[in-house]
Amino acid sequence: MIKVSIITIVYNDVKNIRRTMLSVLNQTFKSIEYIVIDGGSTDGTKNIIEEYKDKLAVYISEKDNGIYDAMNKGLAAATGEYVLFMNSGDEIYDHSTVEEVFKTELSADIYYGETEMFNEQLESLGKRRHSIPKSFNWKSFKYGMNISHQAIYIKKSLTTPYDLQYKYSSDIDWIIKCAKRATKIVNTNMYVAKYLVGGVSKQKHFESLKERFNIFAKYYGLIPTLFNHVVIAFNLATYFLKNRRTND
DSSP states (O other), X not given: OOOEEEEEEESSOTTTHHHHHHHHHTOSOOOEEEEEEEOOOOSSHHHHHHHTGGGOSEEEEOOOSSHHHHHHHHHHHOOSSEEEEOOTTOEESSTTHHHHHHHXXXXXXXXXXXXXXXXXXXXXXXXXXXXXXXXOOTTTTTTSOOSOGGGEEEEGGGOOOOOTTOSSOHHHHHHHHHHHHOSOEXXXXXXXXXXXXXXXXXXXXXXXXXXXXXXXXXXXXXXXXXXXXXXXXXXXXXXXXXXXXXXX
């Protein structure tokens, strides 16, 4: 049976960590290696994690140098054929999701699916503004990140550590690198994750956008990236106008 390493990164999130962990621990797919990396929480988060310590393959609680440093610790500890990051606040969509993902096709390099957004009151906001592409490759992010980090299962052999020069958008760089190495990428055509809005990249939105632009320019070229951002701005304006009319 395929082994999947699911990695949760957390720091001082006592409100959400249990919900995230139970979404992993209650999966019907049993060949899961669950890894939890805590940044040395002081708000009671560690007490909740330790309630489930006997069900964890790896548990590390220590100070780190940011989210991607913590994610690199999880990646280094992973021994599964596939890795999935399900960070605190987010959830695997349903108790049978992981099992259903691997039923779609055999031996893909990457599996991906759709994400449902939730606010802090856990009210559904519907799917992301960027719908997932029907087919995906390393060029698919040129108009924005249209697959959530929580909604992509990647073969461990394709991965490299996250680039720590990026503080807010290294996940985009990481996924593009993995996709460049992949030969078989499968769209599961289903919701696979629940995403809690308001992460670090949203809190540091301008810095995150600058990093994203630099990452896209590195892979797609400066001039095409400038043009693509005109398209992104137009699509964003159209989206908000359309939704304003709908709400009115």
